[in-house]
Amino acid sequence: MLKDGDLVAAAQEERFTRKKHDAGFPCHAIQYCLKEANITASQIDKVVFYEKPFVKFERLLETYLAFAPKGFTSFAKAMPVWIKDKLFQKSALIKELEATLAKDINWRERLLFSEHHLSHAASAFYPSPFESAAVLTLDGVGEWTTTSLAVGNGRDLQVIKEIHFPHSLGLLYSAFTYYTGFKVNSGEYKVMGLAPYGEPRFADLIREKLITVADDGSFQLDMSYFDYATGLTMTNKKFDALFGGPPRRSETEITQREMDLAASVQKVTEDIVIKIAKGIAKETGEKNLCLAGGVALNCVANGILLREKVFDNIWIQPAAGDAGGALGAAMATWYLHHKKEPVVSTERDGMKGAYLGPEFTDSEIEAELKACGAVYKKLSEEDLIDKVAAAIADQKAVGWMQGRMEFGPRALGGRSIIADPRSPMMQRQLNLKVKYRESFRPFAPSVLREDVNQWFEHDTDSPYMLLVAAVQNNKRRKITAQEKALLGIDKLNVPRSSVPAITHVDYSARIQTVHTDTNPRYHALISKFKEQTGCPLVVNTSFNVRGEPIVCTATDAFKCFMGTELDVLAVGDFLLLKEAQDKALKDSYEEHYELD
Numbered sequence: 001m002l003k004d005g006d007l008v009a010a011a012q013e014e015r016f017t018r019k020k021h022d023a024g025f026p027c028h029a030i031q032y033c034l035k036e037a038n039i040t041a042s043q044i045d046k047v048v049f050y051e052k053p054f055v056k057f058e059r060l061l062e063t064y065l066a067f068a069p070k071g072f073t074s075f076a077k078a079m080p081v082w083i084k085d086k087l088f089q090k091s092a093l094i095k096e097l098e099a100t101l102a103k104d105i106n107w108r109e110r111l112l113f114s115e116h117h118l119s120h121a122a123s124a125f126y127p128s129p130f131e132s133a134a135v136l137t138l139d140g141v142g143e144w145t146t147t148s149l150a151v152g153n154g155r156d157l158q159v160i161k162e163i164h165f166p167h168s169l170g171l172l173y174s175a176f177t178y179y180t181g182f183k184v185n186s187g188e189y190k191v192m193g194l195a196p197y198g199e200p201r202f203a204d205l206i207r208e209k210l211i212t213v214a215d216d217g218s219f220q221l222d223m224s225y226f227d228y229a230t231g232l233t234m235t236n237k238k239f240d241a242l243f244g245g246p247p248r249r250s251e252t253e254i255t256q257r258e259m260d261l262a263a264s265v266q267k268v269t270e271d272i273v274i275k276i277a278k279g280i281a282k283e284t285g286e287k288n289l290c291l292a293g294g295v296a297l298n299c300v301a302n303g304i305l306l307r308e309k310v311f312d313n314i315w316i317q318p319a320a321g322d323a324g325g326a327l328g329a330a331m332a333t334w335y336l337h338h339k340k341e342p343v344v345s346t347e348r349d350g351m352k353g354a355y356l357g358p359e360f361t362d363s364e365i366e367a368e369l370k371a372c373g374a375v376y377k378k379l380s381e382e383d384l385i386d387k388v389a390a391a392i393a394d395q396k397a398v399g400w401m402q403g404r405m406e407f408g409p410r411a412l413g414g415r416s417i418i419a420d421p422r423s424p425m426m427q428r429q430l431n432l433k434v435k436y437r438e439s440f441r442p443f444a445p446s447v448l449r450e451d452v453n454q455w456f457e458h459d460t461d462s463p464y465m466l467l468v469a470a471v472q473n474n475k476r477r478k479i480t481a482q483e484k485a486l487l488g489i490d491k492l493n494v495p496r497s498s499v500p501a502i503t504h505v506d507y508s509a510r511i512q513t514v515h516t517d518t519n520p521r522y523h524a525l526i527s528k529f530k531e532q533t534g535c536p537l538v539v540n541t542s543f544n545v546r547g548e549p550i551v552c553t554a555t556d557a558f559k560c561f562m563g564t565e566l567d568v569l570a571v572g573d574f575l576l577l578k579e580a581q582d583k584a585l586k587d588s589y590e591e592h593y594e595l596d
Contacts, residue, residue, distance in 0.1 A: 001033035002330045005340055007127065009036035010356040010407040012323050014549040018556070020596065021186065022549075025093075027100040032358055034101075041101035044110065048333045050325030051116035053089040055143035059165060073232065112337065114329035116142025117293075118150075118159060120317075123328030124292035125152035126335060126342070127350030128315040133288035134280045138273070138295035139321070140170035140185075147218075149280055152290070155335040155342055166229045167220050169272060170295050172211060175226055176265040178234035180258040181248030186596045192300055193442050195266035196506040197488050198259030202243065203267045209242055211268070216283070217276030251595070254440070256488050266300065273301045277310045287312040292328070296320040296466075297409065299510050303468035306460070318354040318464035319408030327407075353463060353518030355414055357405025358552060365572040368554035375580040378573050381521065388570050389528035392420050392538060396567035397434055399543055401557045402521050406550070410465045411542035412512060413446055413522035415550045415557075417566065419501065419539040421445055426501035426539060428492065433565040436590040437546040440489055442510070445502040447537035448526050449513040455499070455537060456511055465512040465540075471497045476507060501539050512540060547593030563589020 001009040009032065014020055016028035034041065090111065097107040114122075120137040135150040135157070146168035149161040173191065174184045182190045213219045223229060225239040240246050248258055277289065289311040296302070297320045306314055317324050334340050360368075362378070369376050379387065391398055400416045411417075417434060419426050431439045444465050445455075453459035458469035475497045483494045497503040516523045530536040543551045545564060551557045554571050561569040561576065562585050569576040 001037045002334055003037055005331075005334050005343065007327070007350055007352065007356065009033040010319070010327055011358065011405065012407070012549075015357065015405065015552040018549060020547060020549050020593070025096040025100070027096070030100055036358070041105060044101075046110050046112055046333050046337075047093075047097060047107065048112045048114055048326075048329040049089070049093060050114055050119040050322070050329040052113045052143055055115070059141075059144045077232070112329075112333055114325075114332050115145075115159075116325065117145040117148040117162070118157075118332055119325040119328035120292040120320075121148060121150040121152070121159060121290075121328065122157060122332035122335070123319070123324040124290035124296075124315070124317045125150070125157055126331040127317065127327075128152075128288070128290045129345070129349045130288040130290065130313065130315065131342075132286065133290045133315075134284045134286040134311075135290045135292070136276065136280060136296075137291070137293040138169055138276075139293035140174060141165045141168055146170060147276070147293075149284075151284055151286065155340060157332070157336065163218055166223055166226070169219065169269060170293070171226075171228055171234075172221060173265055173269055173295065173298075175228065175234040175239070176261055179239065179243070179247045180261050181250050181252065181254070183250070183596055184234060188294070189297065190438065190441065191262045192266060192298055193504075194254070194259055194262040194440060195300070196263070196504055196508070197440060197491060198256065198261070198263035200264040200267040201260050202264035205242065206264055206268045211272075213272055213275060215275075216279030217272060217274075218279075219272060254438070254489070259488055266298075269295070269298060270301045270304050273298075273305060274308055274310065277305055277308075281310050289314050290317070291315070292317040292320045292324060294321045299466045300468045300508070302466055303508075306467055315349065316464065316466045318351060318406075318410065318412075318466065320466075321409065323408060348461065348463070348515070348518070351407075351464075353515070354407050354410075354412055355404040355518065356407040357414075359404040360554060360572065362572050362574075365554045365574060369558060369571070369574060369576075372555055372558045373582060373585055374558050374576055375582070376571075376574045376576045379575055381524075381573065384570060384573060384575055385521070385525050385528050387575060388418075388525055388568065389532055391568045392418060392529055393533050395420055395423055395426070397430060397565065399551075399557055399561050399566045399569040399571075400522075400525075401543060401551060401554065401569075401571045403519065405552055408464070409542075410512075411540065411550055412463070412465065413514060413519050413540065415543040415552070416446075416522075416540045417543050418446070418525075419443075420533075420535075421499035421501045421537055421539045422533070422535055424493075424495040424500045430501075430539070430541060435541065435544075435546055436564075440492055442504045443502050443539045443541050444510040444512060445499065445537040446512045446514050446522070446526060446540040448523065448530065449515050451530070451536035452511065452513050456509060458511060461515070462511045462513045463515060463518065465510055468508045468510050470507050471499070471503050471509060475499065476503075499535065499537065502537070545590055545593060547590075547596045559587065560589065563587040563592070 013026035014022040132153040147163040
């Protein structure tokens, strides 16, 4: 929801329905945005959808024709869905808007459609702190485009170069996500987390057989190895033969081969992103770069891009995936359709720390906790922060729900699980006992902005946890020859620094810098933890279990608290201890959600 160009609210439907990646019409999210803006439906000037369904349909049709008769099975499956639901999306959207908001409004007049990659580019450029910038968007595929270069200047934003389907860096990464046994469109970050355990021994093979890269970074895939254009899987038998066997079956043991495959596709992706960025810098002469699209969530590649200093400044949209497309579509309408001039912001950027979701009053929280049968204490802010910091220092895992919910895939101290980064067992414990997920998955640190360069080889803002940097040498632990010789997942149990819970096997960490102006309570908590322990950072992971969307309400938070081995819950001014709760409310929680 934009009001006079100002971002008032943004939220994903999954947080309200509790169904991960909910693709249904976002009626709950729309109603929340209206409530936050304090307006009625009649005051909505325009409603914008983030892509053009007809153009997407054209791509599917042309792709099936180009690969005929090979793609007939998936063509036969896809067409009834398109003809029934998607081709006439405008009518479907109008019907849903009438049902969700009001029947007596002419939604046809108010409904607009943006292009997928323009939506991404707008979401990256307009909230950025730059007056002019090059804008790179990289994802799986929009209508036709998989990669685009745009240039933004003031309110003007123009896409000047595109790479089209089926050639896609996002889909190459997704092919390896599928092949290593993870779920496409949600498991890509697992591949990124697995990469440091492996060696990129397949990287040359990928470059030689799968992808051809030009000097400017533009690329082409050899489609004879992939099935995603027309088939029902990402890869095919030729791909299997190239990498020595069929894809790993989901939930089976992860071997060194999967780790090496992850390391290889990650290395190839990083190299291509750097090459594209260098080509863009040369072509546009711009000093600033904005990034969006699913590939922009690859924070390892982002960190390398920052260190390579291809551009003076980089800004990445925190909701870089398709959720951010809604925001970009709205902003493109405001600046390009309505031709409004940007207002120079005094803030860090236009995203308000990504704290754009619902916030609840103490009385609303208390009513929900009572209804859940929770045992709680209401405390002053000072007392709450003191007790939570002490609990973290005492190796307790804490559910932390404060202020507005975050927009995008990262928890940033609004809906977070927090813990002590100094504990050598904390990463494994949180993964297995709280998140119910694979033990190798790394955790990120939330660090006070003023202390970041004392602990990490990094000294710029990273409020959205989208940059990876190395732990400072003086915080690292010397590894023994015996520990060095360990392979694969065995490396996990070797403490590598004085903050082992957030130090990955390659000494890196995905950093969130915490600022007093955007999240004062979270900043105060970490400051108190520093006062008590000398350590200015905490482990921060999203408040949910594997397969569940991040919690939204106090009820969601309490259910997650009771269904996992969290020890403490802090919701608003209320503190809850696990041992004080009714044991009958404990729940076998992980069974509620489909594995991601």
